[in-house]
Amino acid sequence: MIDRQPILQMNGIYKSFPGVRALKGVDFRLFAGEVHALMGENGAGKSTLIKTLTGVYSVDEGKVMLDGKEIRPHSPQDAQGVGISTVYQEVNLCPNLTVAENIYIGREPRRFGIIQWKEMNKNASVLLSERLSLHIDVSLPLQSYSVAIQQLIAIARALSISAKVLILDEPTSSLDRNEVQQLFTIMRKLKNEGLAILFVTHFLDQVYEISDRITILRNGEFVGESLAADLPRIELVSRMIGKELNLLEEMPKSQAEEQADTDDIWIEASNLGRTGAIEPFNLAIRRGEVVGLAGLLGSGRTEIARLFFGADRADQGKLKLAKSGEAIRSPRDAISQGIGFCPENRKIEGIIDDLSVRENIILALQATRGWFRTINRKRQDEIAEQYIGTLNINPPNPEHLVKNLSGGNQQKVILARWLLTQPELLILDEPTRGIDVGAKAEIQKLVMSLSQQGMSVLFISSELEEVLRVSGKIAVLRDRRLVKEIEGQDISPHHVMQAIAGG
Amino acid sequence: MLNRKFIPILVTIGLFAVMLAAGSFRYTGFFSLQVVFNLLIDNAFLLVVAVGMTFVIVSGGIDLSVGSMIALTTMISASLIQEHGMPPIVVIPIVLVIGCAFGWAMGAIIHYFKVQPFIVTLAGMFLARGLCYIISLNTITIDNSTYTTIAQTKIKLPGGSFLSINVIIALIVVVLAIFVAHYTRFGRNVYALGGSEQSALLMGLPVARTKIGVYVVSGFCSSLAGVIYTFYMLSGYGLHAVGVELDAIASVVIGGTLLTGGVGYIAGSFFGVMIYGVIQTIISFQGTLSSWWTKIVIGLLLFVFILLQRVLSARRSSVKM
Structure with a gap:
């Protein structure tokens, strides 16, 4: 294993942008039949490195060798041509075209310039079922499938262009647990078939679950490469941020008890619901309390947040301020009553x-x-x-x-x-999504200190650990229903997981 | 199971059938093949323009210059034939090339300078309309024998009904366009472009060529529509085909094409134009209503269709969850 030649080798890569040196002599190698995780905080140079590989940027200095030959891709098409394909977090396919077309567009089977739909659909079905174990109707438009399936279709497209190297850039960010497992099963299969996979993610669990090898970057510099099995988690994290990560451990553990003491309800939702979004639920938030919403993607977390802010209109039940009895019907009401809302998608909203x-x-x-x-x-x-x-x-x-x-x-x-x-109530919807470990800890710490100062917080995150850490009360959601409230001493990973899983 | 994406076009066809049936029931003499054929004869030029417009709208753009382009084509044709004595066999290719070039120029500006199609084609609309008056302020009547022959030729069909040469041209354009849209790479690239330009680019599709190509197709179609219009009116005039661009857009939307791009069918636009024609015919059969009622009905229909599409696409996204 050790003396195999890497299929892809990058040596001493330098890349500068005006005012920033993004990559300072980075080395990277990728073996066939291996999942290789590229790790680093924001600004470490991960995306720049990937973009030089995929031809979006050209390198200033350094060598990229694929199969022993030097390559200099000038565009994503160039890179695809030599066998490097990328699947991004946002699926870059056309939602209105059929599944088969999305796989083959630009390379459709033709006879005398006429597209052979039957042949194309057959090829697509075969490709998806043989290589990805995916049995779906390829003649339906892409948008009829979930994001997870769309991502697999993007992978299928990459494979059909006969990729040697497959880059998966944050592919799991918008998938739920089962979908991630489905993706991993396929990644293992492809790996065993000899594909080299470069995997980028923020989730440490996933890195250890799927990767064989890990390369760490920090501030545009190469920090190290090792086999995943030989690298303890704590060491990975400390090498990523370049210092011992004590911030998380320092968090006050007694937070939950302190919060539970007050009995001063600030806002109360009774039987509040919206058809198709969330079933009627009761939820009270006390002054100075952090209420966490836990649940899988699509379980109704964001929907609750939007109802609390008046961004969506509830079609039943009431949302009232405990003190004045005033109702919240619009974001305008919410703001004037002292509610702040940081939405999930910071870019758009x-x-x-x-x-x-x-x-x-x-x-x-x-x-x-x-x-x-x-x-x-x-x-x-x-x-x-x-x-x-x-x-x-x-x-x-x-x-x-x-x-x-x-x-x-x-x-x-x-x-x-x-x-x-x-604000008296701050609604934070995924405040730490896509940001690095250090910044995450800072934001968590800030949330806690705000609550100690008497501000109530409604905290949403897909990272369960985070919700556990900051919340004094956790409302667990499953399938658009609030299934359980867990408070104070009862908060434990086991309890919450049980409630999420149900049964 | 019925594919959801066909619902708007089925509604359009259904609506056409209902209107035809209602007209036949209400007015004596309405129910004849010739009435349907007259729809085609009177709207052949609109059909051709709507075909080009469908490509543009599916790609995510819009082309406001088509009406002016028709006028400019009639004007150039009339001028070259009447005032310069050129033969139609030379004149027709010239105007078609002008149409393509005009479309190409607008497409190139839209793509390379990243300007909204709305504003570029609006400029094109003023420019083409204005150029008409450089040629002449007045109507130029055409008395060339080729043109008059084509204008008056009736293609007799069994049962005593007839079609014009214009209709044949328009139907050929429709059939060709359906083929191009669904069985060529260019056609599929247009749909991909309308679905997501960013994705099309990353998938390695020729975005520049496709985008500019779409406006060339529209330019070609509008100048061909201008040729048909010249046969139909036998004159060139700067005030010909005022507002036709909006009629074309309305027909395309009634035909089920989404203005946001990516979804639509040439066949839908065909029935969109036919619905337009039926409304006009019903109103002329009625006799007491002013022709402005056509606009009122079209306006209401547009509202209904836009809402229908909205509802359908909202359903689609909720199904996705």
């Missing part, structure tokens, strides 16, 4: 790319004041400076455009925006 950090932070406060009472520039600068300091936003420049910030820092900007309005 939260961040305004072309405004600066300062302008993004000021937005919600300005909205609560109305458009005629403006906030003067000096005050704006003060506010921006203050939050950049407390939330540790990097780079610490209020005039930096938000689109140039990393995901974790964008998330902090949104947090700052809502914190500034001094």
